[in-house]
Amino acid sequence: MEHNKAVVERYVMSERRHAVLLHANVVLRGEEMAAQHGPGLARDAATISDGDLDLLLNDTWRERLTAAWLIGMDRRVRHRPRIGELLLASEVVHAGQGYCFALARFGEQQDSLLLAAYLTKYLALDRYYDQTWAMGALLHLDSRLGTRHAGQFLLNGAWQRWSDKNAPQQTYIGTHHHLITTLCTFADDHTRASG
Numbered sequence: 001m002e003h004n005k006a007v008v009e010r011y012v013m014s015e016r017r018h019a020v021l022l023h024a025n026v027v028l029r030g031e032e033m034a035a036q037h038g039p040g041l042a043r044d045a046a047t048i049s050d051g052d053l054d055l056l057l058n059d060t061w062r063e064r065l066t067a068a069w070l071i072g073m074d075r076r077v078r079h080r081p082r083i084g085e086l087l088l089a090s091e092v093v094h095a096g097q098g099y100c101f102a103l104a105r106f107g108e109q110q111d112s113l114l115l116a117a118y119l120t121k122y123l124a125l126d127r128y129y130d131q132t133w134a135m136g137a138l139l140h141l142d143s144r145l146g147t148r149h150a151g152q153f154l155l156n157g158a159w160q161r162w163s164d165k166n167a168p169q170q171t172y173i174g175t176h177h178h179l180i181t182t183l184c185t186f187a188d189d190h191t192r193a194s195g
Helices: 002-028 031-047 050-057 061-073 077-089 095-106 109-122 131-145 151-155 158-166 173-194
Strands: none
Touching (some): 002 050, 002 095, 031 061, 031 173, 050 061, 061 077, 061 095, 077 095, 095 131, 095 173, 109 131, 109 151, 131 158, 131 173, 151 158
């Protein structure tokens, strides 16, 4: 139990990291915040054990969000199945932001398929979860991989129907694509600098 508390304190609560990562604050609140938190995030992503990541992925939204970010920063693709499972389950608020970031960072076809599965399930529901994050990540991957997975949700109107009901201010998908691309660039810059 003491180890669990120490892990949470070290990686999640230290400098209120979970709040820095929530809603992409680390990049949306300016270059100073990114410069302040980027190096430590990259360092911790490279050094945290897989066991400690598993521990965090089984806790509350704060721990899950932070773990997903650390996994994404270091591109620990061995966690892909668990990240995909947690995204599809959507058990807790906010954590999906981190899962979408991690899948975008992994940058492979199977990540696109996980995001598409999430959108297939959650665009059909009359609820606002992490659909905007998933669409942004999928658009980012489509751009990088030369694929068109996001098109299935745009062409059939699923995205428009969902956003009209749940998030009319979120209709413009370019914003979501840009945010995920900015987060991935932030991660690239800081992991390159620390490695």
